[in-house]
Amino acid sequence: MDLWLCEMALAALQCAQQCAQQVRETDIDDRYGDLDARGDSDVPEIPPSSDRTPEILKKALSGLSSRWKNWWIRGILTLTMISLFFLIIYMGSFMLMLLVLGIQVKCFHEIITIGYRVYHSYDLPWFRTLSWYFLLCVNYFFYGETVADYFATFVQREEQLQFLIRYHRFISFALYLAGFCMFVLSLVKKHYRLQFYMFAWTHVTLLITVTQSHLVIQNLFEGMIWFLVPISSVICNDITAYLFGFFFGRTPLIKLSPKKTWEGFIGGFFSTVIFGFIAAYVLSKHQYFVCPVEYRSDVNSFVTECEPSELFRLQSYSLPPFLRAVLRRDTVSMYPFQIHSIALSTFASLIGPFGGFFASGFKRAFKIKDFANTIPGHGGIMDRFDCQYLMATFVHVYITSFIRGPNPSKVLQQLLVLQPEQQLNIYRTLKTHLIEKGILQPTLKA
Amino acid sequence: MSNLTAFLFVLVEASALKVLCKQCFKCIHGCEETDEAISEAAELRMEHSEDSVMVLLMRELLSGPGLDEVVLLRSEEWCSQGLLFPKESESEAKIDGETASDSESRAEAAPPPASIDDTPEVLNRALSNLSSRWKNWWVRGILTLAMIAFFFIIIYLGPMVLMMIVMCVQIKCFHEIITIGYNVYHSYDLPWFRTLSWYFLLCVNYFFYGETVTDYFFTLVQREEPLRILSKYHRFISFTLYLTGFCMFVLSLVKKHYRLQFYMFGWTHVTLLIVVTQSHLVIHNLFEGMIWFIVPISCVICNDIMAYMFGFFFGRTPLIKLSPKKTWEGFIGGFFATVVFGLLLSYVMSGYRCFVCPVEYNNDTNSFTVDCEPSDLFRLQEYNIPGVVQSIVGWKTVRMYPFQIHSIALSTFASLIGPFGGFFASGFKRAFKIKDFANTIPGHGGIMDRFDCQYLMATFVNVYIASFIRGPNPSKLIQQFLTLRPDQQLHIFNTLKSHLTDKGILTSALEDE
Numbered sequence: 022m023d024l025w026l027c028e029m030a031l032a033a034l035q036c037a038q039q040c041a042q043q044v045r046e047t048d049i050d051d052r053y054g055d056l057d058a059r060g061d062s063d064v065p066e067i068p069p070s071s072d073r074t075p076e077i078l079k080k081a082l083s084g085l086s087s088r089w090k091n092w093w094i095r096g097i098l099t100l101t102m103i104s105l106f107f108l109i110i111y112m113g114s115f116m117l118m119l120l121v122l123g124i125q126v127k128c129f130h131e132i133i134t135i136g137y138r139v140y141h142s143y144d145l146p147w148f149r150t151l152s153w154y155f156l157l158c159v160n161y162f163f164y165g166e167t168v169a170d171y172f173a174t175f176v177q178r179e180e181q182l183q184f185l186i187r188y189h190r191f192i193s194f195a196l197y198l199a200g201f202c203m204f205v206l207s208l209v210k211k212h213y214r215l216q217f218y219m220f221a222w223t224h225v226t227l228l229i230t231v232t233q234s235h236l237v238i239q240n241l242f243e244g245m246i247w248f249l250v251p252i253s254s255v256i257c258n259d260i261t262a263y264l265f266g267f268f269f270g271r272t273p274l275i276k277l278s279p280k281k282t283w284e285g286f287i288g289g290f291f292s293t294v295i296f297g298f299i300a301a302y303v304l305s306k307h308q309y310f311v312c313p314v315e316y317r318s319d320v321n322s323f324v325t326e327c328e329p330s331e332l333f334r335l336q337s338y339s340l341p342p343f344l345r346a347v348l349r350r351d352t353v354s355m356y357p358f359q360i361h362s363i364a365l366s367t368f369a370s371l372i373g374p375f376g377g378f379f380a381s382g383f384k385r386a387f388k389i390k391d392f393a394n395t396i397p398g399h400g401g402i403m404d405r406f407d408c409q410y411l412m413a414t415f416v417h418v419y420i421t422s423f424i425r426g427p428n429p430s431k432v433l434q435q436l437l438v439l440q441p442e443q444q445l446n447i448y449r450t451l452k453t454h455l456i457e458k459g460i461l462q463p464t465l466k467a
Numbered sequence: 468m469s470n471l472t473a474f475l476f477v478l479v480e481a482s483a484l485k486v487l488c489k490q491c492f493k494c495i496h497g498c499e500e501t502d503e504a505i506s507e508a509a510e511l512r513m514e515h516s517e518d519s520v521m522v523l524l525m526r527e528l529l530s531g532p533g534l535d536e537v538v539l540l541r542s543e544e545w546c547s548q549g550l551l552f553p554k555e556s557e558s559e560a561k562i563d564g565e566t567a568s569d570s571e572s573r574a575e576a577a578p579p580p581a582s583i584d585d586t587p588e589v590l591n592r593a594l595s596n597l598s599s600r601w602k603n604w605w606v607r608g609i610l611t612l613a614m615i616a617f618f619f620i621i622i623y624l625g626p627m628v629l630m631m632i633v634m635c636v637q638i639k640c641f642h643e644i645i646t647i648g649y650n651v652y653h654s655y656d657l658p659w660f661r662t663l664s665w666y667f668l669l670c671v672n673y674f675f676y677g678e679t680v681t682d683y684f685f686t687l688v689q690r691e692e693p694l695r696i697l698s699k700y701h702r703f704i705s706f707t708l709y710l711t712g713f714c715m716f717v718l719s720l721v722k723k724h725y726r727l728q729f730y731m732f733g734w735t736h737v738t739l740l741i742v743v744t745q746s747h748l749v750i751h752n753l754f755e756g757m758i759w760f761i762v763p764i765s766c767v768i769c770n771d772i773m774a775y776m777f778g779f780f781f782g783r784t785p786l787i788k789l790s791p792k793k794t795w796e797g798f799i800g801g802f803f804a805t806v807v808f809g810l811l812l813s814y815v816m817s818g819y820r821c822f823v824c825p826v827e828y829n830n831d832t833n834s835f836t837v838d839c840e841p842s843d844l845f846r847l848q849e850y851n852i853p854g855v856v857q858s859i860v861g862w863k864t865v866r867m868y869p870f871q872i873h874s875i876a877l878s879t880f881a882s883l884i885g886p887f888g889g890f891f892a893s894g895f896k897r898a899f900k901i902k903d904f905a906n907t908i909p910g911h912g913g914i915m916d917r918f919d920c921q922y923l924m925a926t927f928v929n930v931y932i933a934s935f936i937r938g939p940n941p942s943k944l945i946q947q948f949l950t951l952r953p954d955q956q957l958h959i960f961n962t963l964k965s966h967l968t969d970k971g972i973l974t975s976a977l978e979d980e
Contacts, residue, residue, distance in 0.1 A: 444966075
């Protein structure tokens with residue numbers, strides 16, 4: 022009798038728990054607090070991702086077993102993406118800018134879609150409108166600032182653009198405020214918490230995707246090499262860490278991503294540094310990659326022509342003694358940029374993976390396998406770009422701290438906006454300073 | 468007896484199961500039999516009259532409301548006693564729906580720790596005679612006056628103290644919001660959370676204050692060697708600090724709590740975005756001139772008070788579902804009263820240098836000074852009154868400060884858009900079922916409750932100043948200029964020279980000075 026009672030009790034307990042779980046999942050009202058608090062065992066089913074592999078590939082690979090088929094699909098798509106990358110580089114910086122913008126919008130869309138699914142919010146009013154509206158506002162703000170800086174001469178000509186530039190911050194703020202007020206007015210009685218979550222989700226996504234894509238574009242304008250070398254380093258690190266892990270991997274690296282190994286990590290580090298070194302050497306020779314992107318008003322297009330700065334001129338470095346013996350040379354001529362590329366590659370290999378772990382943790386937290394299914398075999402765009410984001414910010418901070426000072430055209434533009442007396446004061450201060458430094462000769466009136 | 472208890476337990480489980488089953492799409496075995504079993508067992512049990520939860524439950528089941536309500540009401544109790552789903556800690560109520568008025572929901576909602584009455588003993592004793600409604604009113608009133616007096620004292624003490632106060636308010640607001648997040652997510656037992664949140668606060672503050680210090684204390688910074696290095700590589704250092712926190716977060720992810728940790732990460736960042744950036748903007752406004760700090764804040768406070776008064780005396784039409792106590796009469800009355808108040812206040816304040824001048828750091832005396840020649844904004848000018856108003860007022864012209872025109876814009880924003888910040892905070896409180904952010908100020912709630920409308924205001928004033936009042940900061944420009952390369956400096960110098968010559972500002976006579 023006791024045993025039977027115990028068994029019944031156990032069975033009833035289990036059923037009750039199962040049932041309770043399902044009740045909570047299907048109930049869409051204020052249960053989200055409980056849903057969240059209960060740990061990770063209660064995520065709703067994400068509809069299984071549809072197979073987007075194109076027909077051609079499927080037919081070609083129909084003969085192979087499924088494991089090799091997956092490997093081949095990944096490989097082919099990798100090569101496709103790399104060649105697409107080269108193609109766009111060839112087409113120029115404007116196309117690159119558009120590409121970055123396109124990727125940003127797609128990443129935003131992917132993350133927002135995940136948020137929607139997690140919170141079942143398709144039926145809430147205004148959400149998608151408001152999210153996209155905020156994306157538009159923030160993009161307007163950032164691109165307006167960029168345009169004002171880099172297209173200063175172009176902008177000075179047009180009257181309406183002048184007005185937009187001068188009051189740019191105010192206009193952006195007013196646009197953002199309109200979105201904020203719409204959000205407050207759209208709060209629906211039973212869905213407050215949900216709406217606040219989505220509001221916060223949207224903002225954090227904007228913070229991550231938009232600001233960093235903006236930094237990518239600023240790096241690009243500094244010179245395409247500052248865009249290419251970091252991105253290639255991250256991609257190279259991904260690939261070589263995978264290869265090293267495949268052939269030599271033994272010790273797991275972190276619980277979050279069980280497939281990563283220490284051997285892959287270290288092997289990837291060294292190969293990325295070498296790769297960055299070589300890529301920097303190859304790219305530093307061409308003016309096309311090295312010069313800051315400028316907009317010439319006479320030609321009405323982007324040009325990359327300049328006198329390469331010192332970073333990109335070959336210099337002789339004397340080798341330390343132990344390397345002399347190995348290489349049997351006394352000096353080596355390198356570009357100073359290659360030293361910087363070592364720093365960039367080191368960051369890409371050591372800290373970049375943390376961005377990948379962050380994304381893995383995110384995917385585990387919300388029980389999704391991939392962010393989306395845009396690229397067959399690889400997942401969504403976010404899956405490919407998760408390590409890049411930290412990299413873009415690092416490169417930007419690196420450039421502003423170590424390479425160059427503030428942007429000269431921006432300084433000039435701000436000078437021109439000041440009051441006449443202030444301009445005169447500054448003029449006098451600058452003149453004194455330049456004469457002191459000997460840059461300006463007192464008798465020279467250039 | 469133990470068998471019977473176990474059997475009853477199973478039945479209670481099963482009956483709860485049945486309630487839940489109604490909403491499921493499959494029926495667990497035994498559902499149909501539970502009703503009879505329950506009544507039978509209940510009768511059996513009642514005979515023994517043991518004062519256990521089971522018995523109470525049975526009594527309720529038989530006499531009171533239906534099974535569903537009983538289950539819903541008692542589920543929390545069962546949880547705490549480990550009777551139902553023993554390992555869940557669902558202190559969040561399963562109660563559906565938002566309740567419009569706070570007082571009703573308190574009875575049913577799962578309590579976050581009950582709010583302690585912070586009213587000082589003095590007040591308690593003094594007001595012990597009055598009825599509770601008037602007592603609340605008096606407490607609020609006295610605290611309001613205390614806060615306003617405190618505000619005046621701090622203004623008197625000067626900008627440095629004001630800066631400290633802003634920083635403290637910011638830290639307290641951050642603490643309040645993070646505590647709410649913790650309560651909502653029960654995350655006290657997760658490792659590193661509080662450390663990481665406070666660490667991120669420190670990083671972001673370091674970044675912002677470093678930039679401010681570099682701008683305003685330029686000469687001081689250039690003198691000291693360690694400060695110079697810190698300021699030259701400031702962005703890099705801040706970024707490194709932030710990255711360390713980020714990596715610590717990734718390493719601290721614990722297997723079963725990923726989602727929780729990501730939520731808290733997001734929560735911390737959004738809070739930082741709101742609280743820290745806006746307090747930083749407040750300090751920027753302060754450095755522009757104390758009047759740019761005092762007038763907006765007073766307008767928001769005045770709007771709060773006036774809207775409340777107008778609503779109290781004339782309020783009839785509700786304004787928005789979110790805050791049922793707000794009315795259109797209060798809104799519009801508050802708007803006009805705030806504009807008038809702003810005009811008067813700016814008239815009074817524009818006369819004094821200590822409010823009007825930008826705060827500067829004097830290297831010689833090593834302190835803050837507010838001494839300058841007031842700019843055009845703060846000099847009396849004659850304005851012609853339009854014909855319409857002339858007949859009413861009887862004057863042809865009026866002498867005003869141009870700043871008063873700006874103050875109309877500031878007051879308008881404070882009255883029309885400021886309340887949206889309040890609605891946002893109300894929605895937030897309803898969403899997370901809290902009455903107040905915290906209990907710091909008796910009668911008023913937490914610091915966030917007082918400052919929720921101010922945040923939008925601070926950003927607006929900053930954007931307003933940057934767009935309409937002044938251009939970029941000249942000293943900052945010079946500083947940026949000095950870091951450029953010589954050829955860039957020469958290029959800029961020549962461009963500036965040609966620009967000034969074109970505009971006729973620079974003549975060859977001036978050139979030779």
